[in-house]
């Protein structure tokens with residue numbers, strides 16, 4: 412473990428990795444200077460063999476732990492069968508996965524994509540088609556409403572859904588976003604905003620899409636009962652309710668799907684990230700025949716969507732979610748995490764917000780040296796992987812399979828980092844603006 416007097420230096424091997432990235436990669440998500448070469452369970456090892464406890468799950472991708480043996484075996488089996496892409500033929504895995512999702516969550520149909528952004532984009536398309544065909548919204552008038560500060564990805568259509576966007580990428584997809592056609596801005600968690608937007612513009616709104624807990628905005632929980640009120644308002648105005656569960660789904664917030672905590676049933680559910688256990692890229696949308704049945708061939712899909720390896724991994728990942736009772740485990744380990752950090756009375760932390768194993772440490776008005784990126788950098792130096800969330804939050808989201816010992820060891824490092832951060836000198840990557848999280 413590093414000490415206050417021990418400056419953080421980046422090893423030569425890590426620097427090589429960082430240099431390749433900085434020299435030849437464009438865009439990306441402003442990674443911290445940690446170069447992982449191996450991960451297992453709730454642990455990772457970098458190019459120098461240094462060990463880390465994973466308190467991030469790579470943004471909720473690894474709910475079932477890194478390299479879960481059952482998921483790994485299923486993915487390897489499909490790979491060995493040579494089944495990488497099935498388009499335009501059948502693979503037994505896609506229909507089997509859709510059936511499993513039906514049995515687990517009760518929706519009639521599933522359509523697969525690869526990234527979360529593509530799945531969110533697919534949900535918008537499906538909702539628009541429903542808006543025109545079923546709700547009979549006049550041509551060109553269909554609006555998809557979101558909540559301010561939402562995050563559904565960074566493709567051109569998904570940034571269009573967001574409230575804040577750089578004008579350098581415009582023009583954006585019209586008639587989507589957190590402002591209703593008449594100009595009412597809908598804040599997340601504020602039911603009166605939605606009520607007003609639907610009263611003014613409900614006739615032309617096909618869907619309201621939200622994250623049950625806003626993840627990338629900084630793990631922002633809405634007031635209790637919000638999802639239920641949203642579902643009721645949507646029903647009253649004949650508006651589809653879409654839950655983007657890309658980050659919150661599959662056990663992360665202490666329920667197999669986060670909206671189930673409020674016992675609501677959205678019309679469409681967007682899945683991604685942990686769907687294939689972090690082993691492969693897979694995402695998709697769940698919904699009933701009344702909506703999904705409107706889709707014709709060639710309207711939603713892509714070459715790699717529904718790839719057999721991803722589907723095989725997802726079947727195994729869903730088995731692990733249920734068999735290992737990972738939602739229950741998230742609640743149990745989450746309670747331990749919160750009680751341990753609360754008991755330590757962390758300096759600079761005014762609140763611990765979240766559910767399950769999906770938490771943000773919310774910083775108070777802090778001295779200049781206490782920034783999320785500095786804290787995350789110090790955590791990395793001391794062997795814990797976490798991330799900044801916005802300008803005032805640290806995201807703590809370990810794999811749901813993390814052991815009690817690993818969790819407590821990680822907490823001890825977090826507690827030490829908060830106590831020492833003000834005395835630390837310059838830390839690597841502290842000045843990068845993390846635009847996404």
Ligand SMILES: Cc1ncc(COP(=O)(O)O)c(C=O)c1O
Nearest residue numbers: 526527528562563564626657658
């Ligand atoms: C709620 C939500 N939707 C969509 C996405 C986009 O997923 P992807 O990065 O796989 O495109 C994310 C990613 O963080 C997300 O949190």
